[in-house]
Amino acid sequence: MEILNVSIEEAGYEDKKSVIKEVNFSLQPGELIGIIGPNGAGKSTTIKTLLGVIEYVKGDIQKQKLSTYAYIPERPIFYDHLTLWEHLDLLAAINEIDDETLEKMGTHYLEIFKMDKVKHDMPATFSKGMQQKAMIIQALLLKPDYYIVDEPFIGLDPSAIKKFISLMEEEKQRGAGILMSTHVLDTAEKICDRFLLISNGTIFAQGTLNDIQAKSGLHDGSLLDCFYLMSEGGSNE
Numbered sequence: 001m002e003i004l005n006v007s008i009e010e011a012g013y014e015d016k017k018s019v020i021k022e023v024n025f026s027l028q029p030g031e032l033i034g035i036i037g038p039n040g041a042g043k044s045t046t047i048k049t050l051l052g053v054i055e056y057v058k059g060d061i062q063k064q065k066l067s068t069y070a071y072i073p074e075r076p077i078f079y080d081h082l083t084l085w086e087h088l089d090l091l092a093a094i095n096e097i098d099d100e101t102l103e104k105m106g107t108h109y110l111e112i113f114k115m116d117k118v119k120h121d122m123p124a125t126f127s128k129g130m131q132q133k134a135m136i137i138q139a140l141l142l143k144p145d146y147y148i149v150d151e152p153f154i155g156l157d158p159s160a161i162k163k164f165i166s167l168m169e170e171e172k173q174r175g176a177g178i179l180m181s182t183h184v185l186d187t188a189e190k191i192c193d194r195f196l197l198i199s200n201g202t203i204f205a206q207g208t209l210n211d212i213q214a215k216s217g218l219h220d221g222s223l224l225d226c227f228y229l230m231s232e233g234g235s236n237e
């Protein structure tokens with residue numbers, strides 16, 4: 001059974017209603033889907049549509065009954081007067097995560113990302129990468145049915161990227177689905193099971209790397225080469 005079944009005919013903003021024109025895809029348990037597209041293609045708007053914060057939507061988004069999700073935004077958001085640990089504590093309280101699990105899992109993820117020494121500091125005083133790590137730790141604590149991740153790779157240092165990828169792999173093994181937008185195509189190529197290639201608010205190709213290669217005609221091409229050829233060099237459709 002799919003976690004998400006998305007069929008957006010049109011979505012956008014009050015003054016720009018058709019930023020998204022045709023976005024149809026589904027997300028399965030244990031699957032990592034990459035949304036790939038140039039600046040302004042509609043990746044964030046697609047994500048915002050799934051989060052339910054977009055002003056104008058025509059279409060249908062079906063979510064598995066009672067499914068839970070965690071959103072890891074590109075630009076981290078924190079409460080001004082709470083320390084990192086207080087953020088985790090609040091999240092645990094809202095989501096009925098018991099103290100023992102919070103202590104165990106919170107400490108585990110803080111240690112993995114080397115954030116244990118700053119857990120009593122205010123996230124506003126963190127560097128961008130540290131703030132991203134704090135958002136990732138919060139998402140992981142929720143153990144959701146699926147993750148929506150907006151560009152995780154820009155800002156994280158190489159060791160944090162490696163850890164993040166391996167934690168997402170663990171989450172997939174648990175059965176979580178992941179929808180991730182990124183511009184870092186060599187990493188996406190290695191870790192994503194399927195891709196949505198989006199341009200001008202429309203998905204012009206989707207599938208595995210093999211599917212994308214076949215569609216572009218570049219049978220051994222990298223994701224970047226296939227994407228470039230299809231989006232700028234004329235599609236093979």
Ligand SMILES: Nc1ncnc2c1ncn2[C@@H]1O[C@H](COP(=O)(O)OP(=O)(O)OP(=O)(O)O)[C@@H](O)[C@H]1O
Pocket residue numbers: 013015016019037038039040041042043044045046
């Ligand atoms: N709040 C808004 N109001 C009106 N138009 C918007 C708003 N946010 C985005 N847009 C427009 O929607 C289009 C798609 O933007 P979106 O942010 O979804 O692109 P993106 O694929 O995420 O790009 P990037 O790679 O640069 O993050 C752009 O033309 C942008 O100008």
